[in-house]
Amino acid sequence: MKIVILLGAPGSGKGTVAGKLASEHASMKHVSSGDLLRGAIAKGTAAGLEAKGYMEKGNLVPDALIATMIKDVVAETEGDVTMLLDGFPRNLAQAKILEEMGAPVTGAVLIDVPDSIIQDRIAGRRTCPKCKAGYHVRNLPPKVEGVCDNCGEALVIRKDDNPETVKDRLVVYHQQTEPLISYYSGKGMLKKVDGTTGVDNVVKAFLEAM
Ligand code: AMP
Secondary structure, eight states: OOEEEOOOOOHHHHHHHHHHHHHHTTTTEEEEHHHHHHHHHHHHOHHHHHHHHHHTTTOOOOOOHHHHHHHHHHHHHSSSSEEEEEEEOSSSHHHHHHHHTTTEEEEEEEEEEEEHHHHHHHHEEEEEETTTEEETTTTOOOTTBBOTTTTTTTOOOGGGGGGHHHHHHHHHIIIITTTTHHHHHHOOEEEEETTTTTTHHHHHHHHHOO
């Protein structure tokens, strides 16, 4: 197994790129920390109950809570798999936890999108609550409005995608997650792709970078 970390602001397209790559390559596995947390909330687990309040405010959940979930997924992943790790690590402490786990991280790829574009992207974002596929009302619409192409479920707007919470999530990103760019760059592990060139081009550039 090897792990490639996806870096980028909320709405930069990490989930879209990783989801598309995983659906096209049997050897790739998309692991989204946000989806793990939303899954725990939906199941009503103790971790989910603890995470809910932080997420609804756009704050990060405690490091130990999400690190335990990631550790479990890493432990259960075997064989010739490339894990596309989306949303973890989210700060320097989590990057160190990942290293202490002995996780085989081979690189990090930043999907670069300016804040001015992020707000509009998240405002138009629609998500499938069942299979987790992501859409955008203009840039990546489903075939039938409001319905998931993959599984036919009704699409929803994520609770934390409202404009006020998005502002808070961007502040958290710049303060806590952005330092990871120089962290991985300093280790010679960072590649950067332009996240504004359309889904297919970003996926292609990402694949080349990793
Ligand atoms: P995402 O789906 O990656 O945008 O994550 C949604 C929310 O889940 C974030 O705004 C955080 O509240 C929480 N979250 C996801 N990943 C992490 C993480 N690695 N550390 C702390 N909180 C996280």
